[in-house]
Amino acid sequence: xxxxxxxxxxxxxxTAIYGAxxxxxxxxxxxxxxxxxDKLLEFDTFGNVSLIHITDIHGQLKPIYFREPEVNLGVGxxxxxxxxxxxxxFRRLYGIDDGSASAYALSYDDFGALAKSYGRMGGLDRISTxxxxxxxxxxxxxxxxxxxxxxGSYTCFQTEGQDMVNAMNSLRPDAMTFHWxxxxxxxxxxxxxxxxxxxxxGANIYDSEWDEPSDLVEPYKFFERGGVKIAVxxxxxxYMPIANPRWKFPEFSFGIREQRMAEMVDEVRAKGAExxxxxxxxxxxxxxxxxxxxKGIDVILSGHTHxxxxxxxxxxxxxxxxxxxxxxxxxxxDLDVREGRMMGFRHKLIPIFSDVIEADxxxxxxxxxxxxxxxxxxxxxxxxxxxxxxxxGNFNGTWDDLILDALIEEREADIAxxxxxxxxxxxxxxxxxxxxxxxxxxxxxxGEAYRTEMTGEFLNIVLEDVGDNLFNPDPYxxxxxxxxxxxxxSFSFDISKKQGSRVSNMTFLKTGEAIDPxxxxxxxxxxxxxxxxxxxxxxxxxxxxIKRKGTVVVEPRQSxxxxxx
Amino acid sequence: MNLSRRQTLALGGAAVTVTLLPIxxxxxxxxxxxxxxxxxxxxAAVGExxxxxxxxxxxxxxxxxxxxxxxxxxxxxxxxxxxxxxxRVMVAHFGASAESRLSTRIRLAGTQDVIxxxxxxxxxxxxxxxxxxxxxxxxxx
Numbered sequence: 176x177x178x179x180x181x182x183x184x185x186x187x188x189x190t191a192i193y194g195a196x197x198x199x200x201x202x203x204x205x206x207x208x209x210x211x212x213d214k215l216l217e218f219d220t221f222g223n224v225s226l227i228h229i230t231d232i233h234g235q236l237k238p239i240y241f242r243e244p245e246v247n248l249g250v251g252x253x254x255x256x257x258x259x260x261x262x263x264x265f266r267r268l269y270g271i272d273d274g275s276a277s278a279y280a281l282s283y284d285d286f287g288a289l290a291k292s293y294g295r296m297g298g299l300d301r302i303s304t305x306x307x308x309x310x311x312x313x314x315x316x317x318x319x320x321x322x323x324x325x326x327g328s329y330t331c332f333q334t335e336g337q338d339m340v341n342a343m344n345s346l347r348p349d350a351m352t353f354h355w356x357x358x359x360x361x362x363x364x365x366x367x368x369x370x371x372x373x374x375x376x377g378a379n380i381y382d383s384e385w386d387e388p389s390d391l392v393e394p395y396k397f398f399e400r401g402g403v404k405i406a407v408x409x410x411x412x413x414y415m416p417i418a419n420p421r422w423k424f425p426e427f428s429f430g431i432r433e434q435r436m437a438e439m440v441d442e443v444r445a446k447g448a449e450x451x452x453x454x455x456x457x458x459x460x461x462x463x464x465x466x467x468x469x470k471g472i473d474v475i476l477s478g479h480t481h482x483x484x485x486x487x488x489x490x491x492x493x494x495x496x497x498x499x500x501x502x503x504x505x506x507x508x509d510l511d512v513r514e515g516r517m518m519g520f521r522h523k524l525i526p527i528f529s530d531v532i533e534a535d536x537x538x539x540x541x542x543x544x545x546x547x548x549x550x551x552x553x554x555x556x557x558x559x560x561x562x563x564x565x566x567x568g569n570f571n572g573t574w575d576d577l578i579l580d581a582l583i584e585e586r587e588a589d590i591a592x593x594x595x596x597x598x599x600x601x602x603x604x605x606x607x608x609x610x611x612x613x614x615x616x617x618x619x620x621x622g623e624a625y626r627t628e629m630t631g632e633f634l635n636i637v638l639e640d641v642g643d644n645l646f647n648p649d650p651y652x653x654x655x656x657x658x659x660x661x662x663x664x665s666f667s668f669d670i671s672k673k674q675g676s677r678v679s680n681m682t683f684l685k686t687g688e689a690i691d692p693x694x695x696x697x698x699x700x701x702x703x704x705x706x707x708x709x710x711x712x713x714x715x716x717x718x719x720x721i722k723r724k725g726t727v728v729v730e731p732r733q734s735x736x737x738x739x740x
Numbered sequence: 741m742n743l744s745r746r747q748t749l750a751l752g753g754a755a756v757t758v759t760l761l762p763i764x765x766x767x768x769x770x771x772x773x774x775x776x777x778x779x780x781x782x783x784a785a786v787g788e789x790x791x792x793x794x795x796x797x798x799x800x801x802x803x804x805x806x807x808x809x810x811x812x813x814x815x816x817x818x819x820x821x822x823x824x825x826x827x828r829v830m831v832a833h834f835g836a837s838a839e840s841r842l843s844t845r846i847r848l849a850g851t852q853d854v855i856x857x858x859x860x861x862x863x864x865x866x867x868x869x870x871x872x873x874x875x876x877x878x879x880x881x
Contacts, residue, residue: 386806386843414798414800416800416801417799417800417875417877418877421800421801428800428806429800430796430800431796431797434794637876640876641876643873643875644875652797652873654798674851704877
């Protein structure tokens with residue numbers, strides 16, 4: 176069997192692109208217990224262009240814990256390939272030692288114990304230090320934000336994204352694309368975008384009425400760096416009006432629009448681009464397919480699916496870089512661009528270990544200024560957890576199990592549904608749960624917790640529908656989230672089957688009986704994409720539940736049997 | 741001159757003669773896609789060729805899904821939604837000076853294939869199809 180490393184080298188030998196990744200270095204450093212800022216940032220400046228990629232921060236201004244997924248299954252061509260490799264398999268693939276800092280940052284096992292050794296990750300002030308260090312090497316490095324930035328925290332909710340706009344501006348990005356930002360609503364988006372001192376990009380952001388490119392953003396922007404003419408093309412999340420409530424931004428249409436992207440690549444090449452960078456919120460598997468179908472993109476900076484990959488993935492002559500989420504990592508990509516083409520690259524996924532990397536005090540001040548008006552409210556302790564609370568995983572996570580329990584008890588429901596989003600920091604066993612922690616996993620502009628009735632048949636349709644958004648073998652039909660989380664009911668799910676036959680054995684846990692297609696069940700849930708959804712905000716439901724329990728215990732559950740892997 | 745697509749569309753509209761034929765509900769409801777296409781082609785074979793059907797991979801709103809059809813030199817283009825209760829959506833006839841391209845929006849009852857069939861000036865037929873998914877939505881990461 177050809178290993179991934181052999182494959183990477185083999186493909187590079189055939190394409191005249193050569194590359195290197197700085198990943199191995201911090202992996203070894205960690206094993207030697209000699210993690211220092213200088214060593215984390217060590218990088219032999221290469222070529223003539225540097226790109227800095229950060230994506231999917233989800234409003235996390237301060238350092239957090241974030242456990243990577245245990246279950247992240249790929250189907251079709253993605254089966255068994257990164258990013259669908261987790262835990263020990265992932266560590267083996269990249270030569271990561273168990274218990275090392277890399278193991279903690281990039282995989283899931285022993286998370287609670289390792290978190291105590293290696294501490295929180297991220298924080299915009301630490302990220303700023305790393306960006307400043309890269310700019311010291313290469314003053315004209317491009318800083319590109321892949322979006323999902325103005326969403327996901329208490330302050331972000333209260334200020335409608337203004338906290339993140341202010342804090343990110345202090346890092347001086349050069350361009351950005353979007354996803355959850357649009358859930359702030361059209362008017363707020365227009366206001367924020369008009370205020371940005373950098374480019375707002377999205378070649379696939381269209382005017383929904385005329386089905387033509389929207390004038391809210393630009394499709395691409397040219398930069399001249401290191402004597403190289405660089406085109407950065409933006410691609411927003413394609414399925415926003417489906418995955419998120421389109422009534423909040425009815426003026427806009429999105430979609431993959433592959434033909435449009437091919438036209439944009441041709442257009443920027445015709446205008447003299449020597450390097451074409453796609454700043455993408457497609458999700459990793461969609462980016463892989465797009466890189467295969469459209470020639471002429473040199474680098475895809477991939478966001479949305481929250482994958483952190485220690486090395487770029489090569490598709491033809493395109494390198495795809497995935498930089499994780501929640502501020503845990505940034506990627507530095509140095510490129511050698513000569514004679515109008517990319518001749519080589521050097522890459523490093525830089526982990527933001529917050530206890531190792533010093534804070535940039537100027538940015539700490541900006542961050543604290545955003546938080547100050549809300550500090551009392553959000554730092555209030557609501558309860559404690561005896562369990563590790565995390566979200567990532569295709570089918571469940573303990574944070575979601577807690578939310579489902581809260582929905583069933585507080586809303587007196589038979590069955591609960593919770594959206595399979597991939598954002599939300601983790602909490603270690605023995606921690607206080609603050610209001611800020613609850614907002615970290617629930618904050619959104621459509622958080623109303625509904626209570627309704629559904630037949631068993633309709634529940635099955637919902638599970639099959641969401642399941643196909645995740646496990647359709649065609650990446651262009653995937654929306655990039657995880658499976659809807661279900662409380663009060665167990666089921667089997669066969670990822671190898673087609674829509675309509677993946678879900679079986681639906682069992683009502685209250686009685687142990689099979690779910691009756693004709694029977695009506697009381698269902699509580701939140702984050703409905705339908706306009707006019709009524710109910711209390713989900714964070715209030717969860718707060719009231721935790722307050723009542725005092726200390727919560729949520730051990731990982733086996734209520735979903737996964738088949739066909 | 742720098743024309744936006746909106747302006748181009750408006751200009752193009754003046755030169756193009758497009759007729760949308762209303763379809764009789766009672767008749768079409770029982771038709772299936774193959775029979776409808778056979779009726780349009782008079783049973784002639786339908787080949788591949790220079791016909792483009794642009795539709796989203798997943799509909800943002802199944803009630804109004806944008807469709808674009810283009811077949812240079814076509815005299816008429818038919819659009820069929822194979823999974824709709826009334827599969828025959830429309831037939832457009834183009835005048836001699838027209839570009840034989842058209843944008844519209846249609847309603848889709850569920851995930852299905854849509855097919856565009858063009859009748860060329862020489863009386864031959866070509867087609868292109870595209871699968872469009874209609875989903876409940878929600879839960880995007």
